[in-house]
Amino acid sequence: MKTDSIFYKLFQTFPSAFFELINLEASEANVYSFASVELKQTSFRIDGVFLPIANAGDGLLNDYPSLTQAAQTPSTVTPTANSDRPIYFVEVQFQKDVEFYARLFSEIFLYLRLYTPTKPWRAVVIFPRRSIEPTKVEPYQVLLDSQLVTRLYLNELGNQAEQSLGVGIIKLVVESKKQTPIYAKNLITRTRTELGNTALMQQVLDLIETIVLYKLPRISRQELMKMFGLDTFDIKTTRFYEEVREEVKEEVREEVKEEVREEVKEEVRQTQTLEVAMRQLRRRIGDVDRQLQERISQLSVEQLENLAEALLDFTTQEDLATWLRSNYNQP
Structure with missing residues (x-):
């Protein structure tokens, strides 16, 4: 599982965490919807976009908010016109990429062109540590120094975490x-203590479990049981197991498809080679009786190619029958 998909799940399940991360009130999550956006007719995808909800109230929901906000599909994601709150573009970058900022700002300005919002925007970039961030940023320095862009380094969160x-x-x-x-x-422990909403608590626990299994794929069942305070633990009941299971199923499906493709290719080659061999035989020895045709049809591509070379010396059907008996033990 990729890191950006983990963050997508995290912000979708627990959107208030994003606003706390940028030092805003958790209640801000009440008035935003979250989605990943694929920009049409390009290969660009923005990791996450928090869009203000039109006419949304500022009241707090129980526990941590915005679980009721369903992520919109990319085709329906458009900024709302009835809010002064900014659009937040979220990008998670865990690998070095000298073209990262070029891609980031290209995505943002392409989004602005496609959806023509009239409200302000902010970009929030999440790095695991400073060493991952590109160093040659001169073309983007004005933007990076402005209030439009917030750069976060997770290993420097300190007491905030x-x-x-x-x-x-x-x-x-x-x-x-x-x-x-x-x-x-x-x-x-904190999740079970601080969250009174049972459904939210379970989603957050599932999220923690996913991250743990992502980071420690070889952790034992006993260690997981101890960590989660369980008497029993069945890995098959975890979301992580289901996700990996689906990935493996997809890999198997692709392997089967590839095998079928290869079989089809082999059958096509065999059919084409057989047709060529039969045409050459008719030219050399005339019509071939049905029994000999059946024997020839059982030959592999390689055997048919050998036959195509040998038949240049045939003058009768008996020559063909003798060649089949001598080379492939056919009666």
Whole structure:
């Protein structure tokens, strides 16, 4: 599972974490919807876009908000006109890429051109650490120095991760493997203590579980049971298992498709080679009786190619029958 897909799940499940990450109130998540946007007729995809909801109230929901906000499909994602709140473009970058900022600002300005919003925008870029960020940024320095762009480095969150459950879950993604079990167990305890909404609690626990299994794919069942405080643990009931299972099923389907394609190609080659061999035989020895035709049709592509070379010396059907007996033990 890719890191950007984890963050997509995280912000979709727990959108208030994003606003806490940029030092805004968690309640801001009440008035935004979240989606990943694929820009039409291009290969660009924006990791996430928080769009203001028209006429949304500012009231707090129970626990952590916005679970009721369904992610919109890319084809229906358009900024609303009835809010002064900015559109937030979210990009997660966990690998070095010298063209990252070129791609980021291309995506943003293409989005603005396609959807022509009239409201302000902000870009939030999430790096695991500063060393991942490109260093040659001169063409984009004005934008990076402005209030339009916020750059975050997860290994520098410090106390913020301790104060906020949502930000703490984000920090779990970059926690060291050694500290992950301890840190995750603390988040699990906080989730059960701080969230009164049972449905939300389970979604957040599933999210923590997904991140743990992503970071520690070889963790034992006993360790997971201890971490989550369970008497029993069935890996087959986890979302991670289902996702991996679907990925494996897709891989198997692709392998089967490839095998079928190869079989079809082989059959086509065999048919074409057989037709060529039969045409050459008719030219050399005239019509071939049905019994000999059946024998020839059983030959492989390689055998048919050998026959095509040998038949240049045939003058009668008996020559063909003798060749079949001598080379492929056909009666």
